[in-house]
Amino acid sequence: MGTPGFAVPALRALAELGLDVRAVLCQPDKPSGRGMKLTAPPVKTAALELGASVFQPARLKGDEALFHSIAAMKPRIAVVAAYGKLLPQRWLDLPELGCLNVHASLLPRWRGAAPIQRCIAAGDTESGVSLMKLVLEMDAGPVYRREAIPVGPEETGGELHDRLSTLGARMLKESLPAILRGELQPVEQNHALATHAPMLRKEESRINWNLDCAAIHNQVRAFNPWPGAVTSVGAEMIKVHRTHRLPDLSGAPGEVLEAQERLVAACATGAVELAEVQAPGKRRVSGAEFLRGFPVRVGAILGAAGP
Numbered sequence: 001m002g003t004p005g006f007a008v009p010a011l012r013a014l015a016e017l018g019l020d021v022r023a024v025l026c027q028p029d030k031p032s033g034r035g036m037k038l039t040a041p042p043v044k045t046a047a048l049e050l051g052a053s054v055f056q057p058a059r060l061k062g063d064e065a066l067f068h069s070i071a072a073m074k075p076r077i078a079v080v081a082a083y084g085k086l087l088p089q090r091w092l093d094l095p096e097l098g099c100l101n102v103h104a105s106l107l108p109r110w111r112g113a114a115p116i117q118r119c120i121a122a123g124d125t126e127s128g129v130s131l132m133k134l135v136l137e138m139d140a141g142p143v144y145r146r147e148a149i150p151v152g153p154e155e156t157g158g159e160l161h162d163r164l165s166t167l168g169a170r171m172l173k174e175s176l177p178a179i180l181r182g183e184l185q186p187v188e189q190n191h192a193l194a195t196h197a198p199m200l201r202k203e204e205s206r207i208n209w210n211l212d213c214a215a216i217h218n219q220v221r222a223f224n225p226w227p228g229a230v231t232s233v234g235a236e237m238i239k240v241h242r243t244h245r246l247p248d249l250s251g252a253p254g255e256v257l258e259a260q261e262r263l264v265a266a267c268a269t270g271a272v273e274l275a276e277v278q279a280p281g282k283r284r285v286s287g288a289e290f291l292r293g294f295p296v297r298v299g300a301i302l303g304a305a306g307p
Contacts, residue, residue, distance in 0.1 A: 001025040001099075005042040006161060007081035009169035010102050012046065014079060017173055021052045022073045027084050028056045061088050070094060076180065080134060081168065089136055099134040100179065102168040104161070105197070106146050107132060108189040111139035112197035116164065117157045119197075120222035123214060127151050127160060129168040131175055133186045140194070142186030145175050154242075156224040200227055207231040209254035209303050213245045213270030220272075231302045233294070241284055242276035254302040259295075263287035265302050 002010060003026045014021050024047035032039045047054045055070075057063045067090070075095040080087070081102040092099050105115035107130040112118075119127045128148035135141040147167060151160060178184040205227040207216055220229040220243045229240045231254075251257050251266030258264035263274040278284045279294060 001078055001083040001087075002043045002081040003027045003041045003084045004082050006104070006165045006168075007043050007083070007102075008046045009165050010079060010081040010172055011043060011050070013169040013172045014176075015050050017176065019176075021047075021050065022075060023055060023070055024052045025055050025057065025070075025083065028058055060085060060091055067091070067094075077176075079172065079176075086138075087134060092134055092136065097179065100144070100176070101132050101134045101139070101141070102172065103130045103132055103139055104164040104168065106130060106148055107139060107143055108191060108194040110197040111194055113199040115197040116161050117197075117200055117222045120151065120155070120157055120160060121218050123218050125151055127164065129164055129171055131168075131171055131179075132189075140189065140191065142188045144179060144184055144186045145171060147171055154221065156221045156242075158225045202227050205230050207240065207303060209265065210268050213247055213267040213272050216267050216272055217243045217245045232304065233296055233302060234300070236279060236294070238280075238290075239278040240274050240276075241278060243272040244275050246271040246273060252301070254304060256296055256298050256300045256302065259291055259298050259300075261288055263291055263296065 011024065024043060026041045026043040026047070029038045029040050031037065044054050044056065055066055057066050060066070071094060077097040078095045078099040079102070080099050087099060103115065104127070105119060106126070106128040110118055116127070126148050128146055130146045131144040132139070133141040133144070149163060149167060175184060200223070205223055207219065207229050209216070220240050223229050224241055230237055231240060246264060247270035249257055249264065249266065249271035250269070251271065253266060253268050255266045256264070257266055257271055263277070264271055265274065274287045276284055277287055277290050279290065
């Protein structure tokens with residue numbers, strides 16, 4: 001059970017283990033791109049390549065035909081990775097060994113829909129993957145195994161996503177056989193240490209220049225590639241893909257301190273270089289290249305209304 005690209009390595013790991021993957025559940029095809037063409041989720045594409053049966057229910061609750069179809073297969077275990085839907089209790093109870101979730105955080109830290117981005121935005125220096133047994137409460141089930149990896153100071157959400165996806169698949173290949181044999185048992189989480197990673201919202205993308213340079217840098221890299229970090233330059237709203245921290249510089253929040261060889265703006269404390277930016281309808285460019293086509297004066301305030 002999975003939908004986006006994060007889940008594809010996990011699905012392929014099951015096939016590489018030689019397991020009998022009876023069914024793959026993912027979300028329905030959705031319109032995407034400029035032409036809003038109906039597009040299959042990555043897991044569906046991978047499942048069809050593997051010859052697996054694919055089901056795409058709009059909702060699990062109330063879909064009696066699907067429930068009974070899966071029940072007739074008598075599954076031993078369901079592997080869940082970024083499926084995108086909450087599983088009702090009877091779905092959790094359906095497989096003999098329950099549902100095994102590949103979660104992209106070191107539980108109990110960052111339970112919820114956006115653990116990768118919330119981890120980076122908070123400035124965490126490590127992340128990882130937890131293999132856990134699903135229960136009705138969000139990401140609160142007992143954990144079979146955790147594995148940590150360091151988070152680089154410049155690493156983006158997209159980059160960490162790809163590393164954790166690969167890590168989760170490897171952990172599945174190493175641990176799932178032991179789980180199926182009953183040799184690896186899950187351990188209850190310390191619920192008192194739980195932190196939550198709510199779903200990302202588009203309105204979070206606007207840079208708040210009243211934060212310090214570390215917080216702004218972390219926001220930019222956490223939200224790369226989605227929802228992105230944006231700020232206004234005069235009347236234009238630009239997307240900021242990468243920044244560099246400059247803690248020794250200072251100025252009014254959002255004030256442009258340099259606008260020739262590089263584009264630098266002050267934060268509440270310190271400053272950041274806008275190292276890679278994108279104007280509406282344009283490609284991503286360095287800050288220096290952006291300035292050659294879009295002059296910005298020193299002293300201008302980013303994020304302010306008007307020219």
